Amino acid sequence: MSASNNERLIQTGILTVSDRCFKGQAVDKSGHNLQAMVPNLFKAEITATQCVPDDINKIQEVLLHWCDNMKLDLVLTTGGTGCTPRDVTPEATKVILEREAPGMATAMMIESLKITPLAMISRLICGIRGKTLILNLPGSTNGSKQCMAFVKSAIPHAVDQLNADTEKIDETHRFLRHASCKTYPKKKHEEMTVTVSDKPRQSPYPLISVAEAQAVVLKEADCLQTQILDFEEALGYVLAEEITSADNIPPFPASVKDGYAVLSSDGAGIRKVVGDVPAGFWPDDLIVNSGSCIRINTGAAVPSGADAVVQVEDTELLETSEDGQKELKITILKPPTVGQDIRPPGSDVKQGTVVLSSGSNLGPAELGLLATVGTTKVSVYCKPRIAVLSTGNELVRPDEFLQPGCIRDSNKTSLKSLLQHRGFTVVDAGIAIDNHEDLVKKFKKAFEVADVVVSSGGVSMGERDILKQVLENSFGAKIHFGRVFMKPGKPTTFATLQFKSKKKLVFGLPGNPVSAIVTCNLYVLPVLRKMMGFHRPLNTTIKVKLAHPVTLDLRPEYHCATLKWELENPVPSATSTGKLISSRLLSMTSANCLLILPPRTNSLEMLDKGQQVDAVIIDWI
Numbered sequence: 030m031s032a033s034n035n036e037r038l039i040q041t042g043i044l045t046v047s048d049r050c051f052k053g054q055a056v057d058k059s060g061h062n063l064q065a066m067v068p069n070l071f072k073a074e075i076t077a078t079q080c081v082p083d084d085i086n087k088i089q090e091v092l093l094h095w096c097d098n099m100k101l102d103l104v105l106t107t108g109g110t111g112c113t114p115r116d117v118t119p120e121a122t123k124v125i126l127e128r129e130a131p132g133m134a135t136a137m138m139i140e141s142l143k144i145t146p147l148a149m150i151s152r153l154i155c156g157i158r159g160k161t162l163i164l165n166l167p168g169s170t171n172g173s174k175q176c177m178a179f180v181k182s183a184i185p186h187a188v189d190q191l192n193a194d195t196e197k198i199d200e201t202h203r204f205l206r207h208a209s210c211k212t213y214p215k216k217k218h219e220e221m222t223v224t225v226s227d228k229p230r231q232s233p234y235p236l237i238s239v240a241e242a243q244a245v246v247l248k249e250a251d252c253l254q255t256q257i258l259d260f261e262e263a264l265g266y267v268l269a270e271e272i273t274s275a276d277n278i279p280p281f282p283a284s285v286k287d288g289y290a291v292l293s294s295d296g297a298g299i300r301k302v303v304g305d306v307p308a309g310f311w312p313d314d315l316i317v318n319s320g321s322c323i324r325i326n327t328g329a330a331v332p333s334g335a336d337a338v339v340q341v342e343d344t345e346l347l348e349t350s351e352d353g354q355k356e357l358k359i360t361i362l363k364p365p366t367v368g369q370d371i372r373p374p375g376s377d378v379k380q381g382t383v384v385l386s387s388g389s390n391l392g393p394a395e396l397g398l399l400a401t402v403g404t405t406k407v408s409v410y411c412k413p414r415i416a417v418l419s420t421g422n423e424l425v426r427p428d429e430f431l432q433p434g435c436i437r438d439s440n441k442t443s444l445k446s447l448l449q450h451r452g453f454t455v456v457d458a459g460i461a462i463d464n465h466e467d468l469v470k471k472f473k474k475a476f477e478v479a480d481v482v483v484s485s486g487g488v489s490m491g492e493r494d495i496l497k498q499v500l501e502n503s504f505g506a507k508i509h510f511g512r513v514f515m516k517p518g519k520p521t522t523f524a525t526l527q528f529k530s531k532k533k534l535v536f537g538l539p540g541n542p543v544s545a546i547v548t549c550n551l552y553v554l555p556v557l558r559k560m561m562g563f564h565r566p567l568n569t570t571i572k573v574k575l576a577h578p579v580t581l582d583l584r585p586e587y588h589c590a591t592l593k594w595e596l597e598n599p600v601p602s603a604t605s606t607g608k609l610i611s612s613r614l615l616s617m618t619s620a621n622c623l624l625i626l627p628p629r630t631n632s633l634e635m636l637d638k639g640q641q642v643d644a645v646i647i648d649w650i
């Protein structure tokens with residue numbers, strides 16, 4: 030959030046100073062990153078970008094043009110601020126400045142020093158020329174990104190001041206008096222909503238089995254209403270009506286081969302070629318009589334009189350017209366049989382046949398069938414609207430500066446893409462901090478737009494794990510379960526509630542990234558499939574053979590693995606993607622199945638290589 034409410038876009042120029050980037054020997058990562066990042070930091074528009082070598086005159090030339098002619102509000106330079114003999118960006122900047130703004134350079138220095146002592150050799154200069162604010166930033170992508178994050182909250186206000194916009198300046202002062210700037214630079218703990226002593230020391234939620242949990246979520250998932258879609262937009266939907274064919278397919282006797290339409294009773298021997306029928310042509314003036322034949326293409330209508338087609342390979346050319354363009358006579362080498370290589374009308378689909386039943390999943394073949402029978406509007410079940418929300422004080426967006434104690438939010442990306450990969454449209458409901466007010470605000474917004482809300486984090490035993498309380502107390506939710514006997518995913522939570530008289534389903538998935546993906550596969554996807562009309566919504570489960578021994582956990586484990594088929598063996602072999610650590614996404618990369626491993630007992634501590642287990646398919650194979 031910026032300190033100003035400035036509606037005007039801050040016209041910004043980004044100047045990369047680097048010999049190597051200028052010569053094309055290196056990619057201008059920092060410049061490109063700033064171009065993408067700055068419009069997200071405050072209301073800015075990138076009006077100019079350029080790359081120049083470490084040359085004092087070249088740098089000054091661009092700075093002067095951007096300040097004096099283009100009258101930009103803000104110029105950011107990246108690169109050339111170190112101590113090598115070629116680093117001259119501060120010198121080039123200093124000469125053209127009318128006034129220095131050392132506070133911003135100092136802020137960047139102080140904060141950078143907390144990250145690395147090497148920051149002290151950077152010689153950043155900040156200042157003003159006319160109405161343009163010029164900031165030198167380091168040349169490294171990380172350095173320029175971090176420095177921008179340190180000063181971003183002051184920039185809109187400085188631009189307001191340069192433009193003497195007194196109304197906005199006053200507004201900013203009021204803002205600064207009443208609010209602390211959340212993002213600068215360390216996060217403060219949010220006020221605790223539950224005192225530690227209030228929190229039960231044992232979870233009140235019974236540990237239920239995965240099968241029970243799946244049964245509960247599916248029981249609560251109702252099939253959605255239907256809608257009419259253009260058939261080409263219906264890929265991946267489930268059909269809510271029966272489709273019959275109004276026509277015979279093919280509608281006429283059609284040739285199966287490229288060859289000649291003949292009378293079978295003529296047997297083998299010489300035929301006069303009296304015409305030809307390409308596909309798409311209606312041969313109403315062509316007749317095949319005894320001793321004659323008509324050249325015909327695959328898919329073309331067989332002319333009357335003919336009762337067989339002889340493929341061209343079973344013929345010889347006897348005579349052509351003088352110019353060689355036309356066939357006049359051929360020899361049929363093998364005697365044809367009645368009906369040979371002719372598809373009678375309705376032989377593929379008979380008029381009135383049901384070609385698709387209600388409940389069919391519309392894939393490429395089904396859409397092709399709709400096209401074949403000319404059904405261009407279809408009734409399908411609606412797909413659920415889904416919102417994905419991350420929760421946690423520690424989370425920053427992947428493109429944000431990583432403040433001390435924070436991590437980047439990966440769950441939203443994983444969960445959104447998992448669902449999108451399966452053909453669902455997903456609304457990004459943002460990141461909620463772990464306090465009652467923000468969770469209520471973000472969930473409300475999510476309920477406005479979605480039937481199903483998938484959140485991650487805040488469901489275990491921490492004093493800030495308050496998701497269940499928020500859902501119960503502020504939305505009157507029923508928590509159906511709050512713990513499942515499985516690894517990963519023990520604190521998986523499922524709730525239903527009424528919001529503006531509509532039923533909403535909430536999946537409170539665990540915050541650990543692997544747990545969130547695994548539980549989304551096992552509980553969320555089946556529910557979404559049931560809501561959109563699938564008769565068999567659970568994930569496909571198959572038998573697989575372990576490629577190596579596996580050690581069992583105390584909880585039934587859904588262990589990530591990759592399947593491989595060997596020619597000689599119909600049962601695929603499963604190779605673990607590594608010891609399952611629920612915080613470590615690397616322990617599930619390239620997994621396409623989850624091995625269902627039984628819990629460890631005294632008599633069974635591990636499974637041997639070659640042993641068969643069930644595996645849930647989680648990705649295309």
Ligand SMILES: Nc1nc2c(c(=O)[nH]1)N[C@H]1C(S)=C(S)[C@@H](COP(=O)(O)OP(=O)(O)OC[C@H]3O[C@@H](n4cnc5c(N)ncnc54)[C@H](O)[C@@H]3O)O[C@H]1N2
Nearest residue numbers: 419421438439440486487488489490494519539540541544
């Ligand atoms: N005393 C107990 N502590 C924990 C238990 C328990 O039974 N007793 N269960 C553990 C298990 S198992 C899991 S799984 C986690 C689940 O925790 P929460 O769902 O409450 O999630 P958080 O505490 O918010 O976060 C856990 C972990 O995941 C990281 N995280 C959270 N959100 C994201 C995100 N969007 N992207 C990336 N990483 C994320 C977070 O920083 C934490 O490291 O609880 C155990 N504790």
Ligand code: MOO
Nearest residue numbers: 517518519544611
């Ligand atoms: O159940 Mo948690 O999901 O193991 O890490």
Ligand SMILES: [Mg+2]
Nearest residue numbers: 487489491494
């Ligand atoms: Mg927690």
